[in-house]
Amino acid sequence: MxxxxxxxxxxxxxxxxxxxxxxxxxxxxxxxxxxxxxxxxxxxxxxxxxxxxxxxxxxxxxxxxxxxxxxxxxxxxxxxxxxxxxxxxxxxxxxxxxxxxxxxxxxxxxxxxxxxxxxxxxKDGGVFAALTAKQMVHLESQKRLWERFGHTQLELLDQRRIREVVACDQYVGGMLDMSGGHxxxxxxxxxxxxxxxxxxxxxxxxxxxxxxxxxxxxxxxxxxxxxxxxxxxxxxxxxxxxxxxxxxxKSMPCGTQVITTEPLGDEQAKALLPQDYCVEDCNYLLDYYRLTGDKRLIFGGGVVYGARDPANIEAIIRPKMLKAFPQLKDVKIDYAWTGNFLLTLSxxxxxxxxxxxxxxxxxxxxxxxxxxxxxxxxxxxxxxxxxxxxxxxxxxPHYPFPGGQLLRTPFAALGAWYYGLRDKFGM
Incomplete structure (x- = not known):
């Protein structure tokens, strides 16, 4: 066996x-x-x-x-x-x-x-990072929504505050959830x-x-x-x-890709994420990252519909990491892998x-x-x-993917392409 x-x-x-x-x-x-x-x-x-x-x-x-x-x-x-x-x-x-x-x-x-x-x-603390003013408006609405259901450990972050928790100049603001974490x-x-x-x-x-x-x-x-x-x-x-x-x-396996850097050392790690919070951005096809216990950066993103294993994971994810953190251009990637999650139509x-x-x-x-x-x-x-x-x-309510198992992958990929364009142009 x-x-x-x-x-x-x-x-x-x-x-x-x-x-x-x-x-x-x-x-x-x-x-x-x-x-x-x-x-x-x-x-x-x-x-x-x-x-x-x-x-x-x-x-x-x-x-x-x-x-x-x-x-x-x-x-x-x-x-x-x-x-x-x-x-x-x-x-x-x-x-x-x-x-x-x-x-x-x-x-x-x-x-x-x-x-x-x-x-x-x-570790406690998770940040939702807004790349556009529209995403920031969504976070403001999300905070009100979550507070309506009794969740109060939330803080909106303006551009100054988010720079205090993540060394990335892409973000216009964000929301900190102290009941999140990693x-x-x-x-x-x-x-x-x-x-x-x-x-x-x-x-x-x-x-x-x-x-x-x-x-x-x-x-x-x-x-x-x-x-x-x-x-x-x-x-x-x-x-x-x-x-x-x-x-x-009524479901479809999908793959997501993750890379991990070599150990960064205390000083560089603290410069990237001073409070050691985890971060995900607000795009439909989002990027997410955090520090490990031994001060590496874990960075993930991307979706492969149908759960195929890409030939070169680092080639897909490293450019995303460097867009967020160009200061890591000389840092070595020690690990790269893919894993599947299960997607439903709803x-x-x-x-x-x-x-x-x-x-x-x-x-x-x-x-x-x-x-x-x-x-x-x-x-x-x-x-x-x-x-x-x-x-x-x-x-x-749940429904099968249009076209059954044969067509569910291309239909889902087409939808992701559409939302990816919306992310790109801030729509």
Whole structure:
């Protein structure tokens, strides 16, 4: 059986040491079988274990192999489509409940880090950077919107103030969210996995789910074993493949690219980001960056629709980094990698139930770090019979991509081209 290793990323190279985990080679019984050991699966498993369920987690590769161990590491609140968009789509009552949850994921991350002593370089503070006056007006509106839902840790930054937090002369202003922040994402996943095991949960690596036998007592089959369960949680996201065809039809894997510099040293790092906040700009096809615990700059951006791996990631992302920070022109790039996230047509997560006992959450559309931690709590509540918050997500309308799986990639790329032009010309 193939042994799938982590991609050659900065995160894998700097990951905390963990014990080896076996592949499933037997038949086991459990209350809940979780498919996927990324944030959604690990968060679900933790909440379920804390409430007395027996939990078995199946991971096709290694804990945090997918987006959970490859992302930009930024704690960003709300969803990929904000609460006002949701409100126009589903009305004020459902939007109110979803709005109340929009800032919960970051709190869950901090609670997990504190409770289980997870070493993941957690830092507070995230900046949304405006490149145009129009984007600044949007941030002013966003601040009012978020404050309407009780989120008050926000500060608008004028041009002078944003220069105090990021050494980039492109920005006309921004917004600081002190409940945002950043982490080493793979170490967060590894710490959550250790917490799962400390509570009696079992994680099998190199154990892909190849078939789900549906029914009153569902069974998940792997190449060398199977898990009989009362409930199944499907948490594979962009790495699920076609295991559940009805989920694949309404989503599309997309790739994003990340580079990491050599260590910059304390003085240069502090000159770039004096308060050590993470930053993302306000473009539709946005760039994002932050410092690591050992003073490297992580810089990401770009989207490859259909999740192909570009031949030269550095050639795509380095020019973006130098546009923001020309002072880094002589700095070496030590790592470059790509990772997939799952896009939905609405840009909102898809949550639901298949039959009576198969639950799923997928399609974070680029806002996964915080949402997935919330999703785990919401799924666990539903399995305990408390479904109000689950239903608020499950009732969101979702549609297949135009043209089906054959044409979804070119249609999405065409839409991104259009919005990219709007970003370029400040429309």
């Amino acid at each position: 193939a042994n799938t290793l982590y991609p050659e990323s900065y995160y894998a190279a700097s990951a905390n040491a963990v014990p080896p985990r076996p592949a499933l080679q037997d038949d086991v019984e459990t209350d809940v079988c979780v498919i996927g050991a990324g944030y959604t699966g690990l968060s679900s498993a933790l909440f379920l274990l804390e409430n007395g369920f027996r939990v078995t987690v199946l991971e096709a590769a290694k804990v945090g192999f997918g987006a959970s161990g490859r992302n930009g590491g930024q704690i960003v609140n709300s969803y990929s489509r904000d609460i006002d968009v949701i409100e126009r789509s589903v009305g004020p009552k459902q939007a109110q409940l979803l709005g109340q949850m929009a800032f919960e994921g970051g709190r869950i991350i901090r609670e997990r880090v504190a409770k289980y002593n997870i070493q993941c370089d957690l 982490i080493h994402p793979l170490n967060l996943a590894l710490g959550e996995a250790a917490a799962v095991e400390s509570l009696g949960g079992t994680i099998y690596e190199q154990s892909p789910a190849v078939r789900i036998e549906r029914g009153a007592n569902p069974v998940v089959h792997t190449p060398q074993g199977k898990v009989r369960a009362k409930f199944i949680i499907v948490a594979g996201n962009a790495y699920l493949g076609n295991l559940v065809p009805e989920l694949a039809a 840009r909102l997560p898809q949550v639901g139930r298949l039959g009576d006992n198969i639950y799923y959450s997928q399609g974070c559309s680029g806002h996964g770090v915080t949402y997935t931690h919330l999703a785990g709590k919401v799924l666990a509540e539903a399995l305990r019979g408390q479904a109000e918050r689950f239903d608020a997500f499950a009732d969101l």
